[in-house]
Amino acid sequence: MSEMSEQTQPSTALRHSKVPADDLATQVAALDVAQLTEAEATLWLAQLASAISDANAAYHEQDAPNISDAAYDVLRRCNSAIEARFPKLKRDDSPSEQVGSKPAEGFGKITHAQRMLSLGNAFEAEDVADFDKSIRNYLGLPAEAPIAYSAEPKIDGLSLSLRYEKGRLVQAATRGDGSVGENVTANARTIADIPQVLDDAPDILEVRGEVYMSHADFDALNSRQAARKEKTFANPRNAAAGSLRQLDAEITRARPLKFFAYAWGELSAPLAETQIGAVHRLAQLGFQTNPLTARFEDLEALLAHYRLIESQRATLGYDIDGVVYKVDDLALQSRLGLRSTTPRWAIAHKFPAELAWTRLEGIDIQVGRTGALSPVARLHPVTVGGVVVSNATLHNEDYIAGRDANGQPIRDGKDIRVFWIICVRRGSRAAS
Numbered sequence: 001m002s003e004m005s006e007q008t009q010p011s012t013a014l015r016h017s018k019v020p021a022d023d024l025a026t027q028v029a030a031l032d033v034a035q036l037t038e039a040e041a042t043l044w045l046a047q048l049a050s051a052i053s054d055a056n057a058a059y060h061e062q063d064a065p066n067i068s069d070a071a072y073d074v075l076r077r078c079n080s081a082i083e084a085r086f087p088k089l090k091r092d093d094s095p096s097e098q099v100g101s102k103p104a105e106g107f108g109k110i111t112h113a114q115r116m117l118s119l120g121n122a123f124e125a126e127d128v129a130d131f132d133k134s135i136r137n138y139l140g141l142p143a144e145a146p147i148a149y150s151a152e153p154k155i156d157g158l159s160l161s162l163r164y165e166k167g168r169l170v171q172a173a174t175r176g177d178g179s180v181g182e183n184v185t186a187n188a189r190t191i192a193d194i195p196q197v198l199d200d201a202p203d204i205l206e207v208r209g210e211v212y213m214s215h216a217d218f219d220a221l222n223s224r225q226a227a228r229k230e231k232t233f234a235n236p237r238n239a240a241a242g243s244l245r246q247l248d249a250e251i252t253r254a255r256p257l258k259f260f261a262y263a264w265g266e267l268s269a270p271l272a273e274t275q276i277g278a279v280h281r282l283a284q285l286g287f288q289t290n291p292l293t294a295r296f297e298d299l300e301a302l303l304a305h306y307r308l309i310e311s312q313r314a315t316l317g318y319d320i321d322g323v324v325y326k327v328d329d330l331a332l333q334s335r336l337g338l339r340s341t342t343p344r345w346a347i348a349h350k351f352p353a354e355l356a357w358t359r360l361e362g363i364d365i366q367v368g369r370t371g372a373l374s375p376v377a378r379l380h381p382v383t384v385g386g387v388v389v390s391n392a393t394l395h396n397e398d399y400i401a402g403r404d405a406n407g408q409p410i411r412d413g414k415d416i417r418v419f420w421i422i423c424v425r426r427g428s429r430a431a432s
């Protein structure tokens with residue numbers, strides 16, 4: 001169920017030169033922030049700011065990530081932990097004050113009437129309980145006061161803001177750095193899920209949501225691209241981002257993009273009194289909204305919905321990377337307000353990372369029923385996708401040597417050796 005993918009030389013020492021982001025994540029995962037001196041913390045914050053900024057540019061500007069989502073989260077969490085311990089070392093260019101990346105050259109720029117924010121993350125049920133407690137504290141509500149939350153899948157695409165004036169689509173902008181996005185109006189007009197005209201809409205209505213590509217459309221697009229010897233995409237999110245952010249909107253038109261609406265920006269009149277009511281209104285106006293969006297009155301039910309969505313993840317037909325919880329009452333949302341880059345009233349409960357780093361402790365050879373020999377990696381136990389993994393198949397001798405079934409190099413031809421720090425990835429989408 002798990003397989004090896006990449007490896008690096010073991011290293012825990014703090015390096016002063018630029019370190020590849022995935023290697024940095026391995027070092028950071030082993031770091032004890034409580035033991036850092038101020039001088040070490042300063043160096044780490046500099047390395048993290050540079051690695052996170054590079055990762056943001058690769059992901060948001062080039063649509064070609066240079067680091068896994070899990071490793072990115074490790075870097076950001078470590079940065080926040082060091083900043084929390086040494087607040088005065090927080091850099092002016094601190095990654096915790098940044099959303100996305102600045103708009104790319106070539107596109108017109110649009111200043112958002114209301115900033116497009118990011119979401120804080122929860123990884124464990126306790127983080128969700130802390131989120132609920134922080135909301136109650138902020139509002140001065142006792143533990144037993146009812147607070148309803150909405151819960152919906154976190155779509156793994158790219159966010160888009162659509163501005164309608166008097167019912168007509170006048171502008172579409174990517175998130176960019178949260179304040180200024182890219183003008184992709186012509187491109188958005190080619191997406192079937194995005195209405196050009198709305199009936200009975202407020203005079204000013206900014207609808208926000210996620211542009212994404214389904215698994216089936218992604219596979220078909222990549223086959224077409226490969227047949228024409230054109231660029232293929234690493235995953236549906238990159239394909240969606242690369243397809244929307246085209247200077248020639250006719251290329252976008254030929255790409256099968258979809259859109260889920262889940263939020264809004266400037267409004268001349270409220271959509272509803274609750275988050276769920278507003279999402280229903282968006283659906284009535286003609287937008288696609290996610291069918292797994294629901295409202296819950298207690299944390300247990302919220303977490304049960306998270307598990308339900310997680311159990312359906314492999315069969316939804318599009319990528320999601322967690323569940324977003326939002327305070328349902330919009331009056332409470334506005335009392336709670338915003339932090340510098342995230343709202344206080346929402347949080348993303350991420351699914352466990354499907355990728356983790358650990359030490360290869362040995363390689364055993366198993367003899368199958370047919371007599372076939374299959375090497376098995378013995379790993380220092382590590383949690384991957386919420387499961388503790390201590391063994392992983394190495395398939396065969398060629399796989400260990402860094403060659404595929406046709407003798408072609410895999411992992412850039414690197415072999416696998418005992419005591420290396422290796423990356424373990426959960427099995428394929430269908431198997432997860």
Ligand code: IVH
Nearest residue numbers: 117118119152153154155159262263324343
């Ligand atoms: S709410 C003020 N709901 O996640 C917060 N965001 O990590 C507005 N995303 O920038 C966002 N699915 O691109 C919200 N159901 C959902 C989402 C969602 C995906 C993205 C969105 C946002 C990012 C934050």
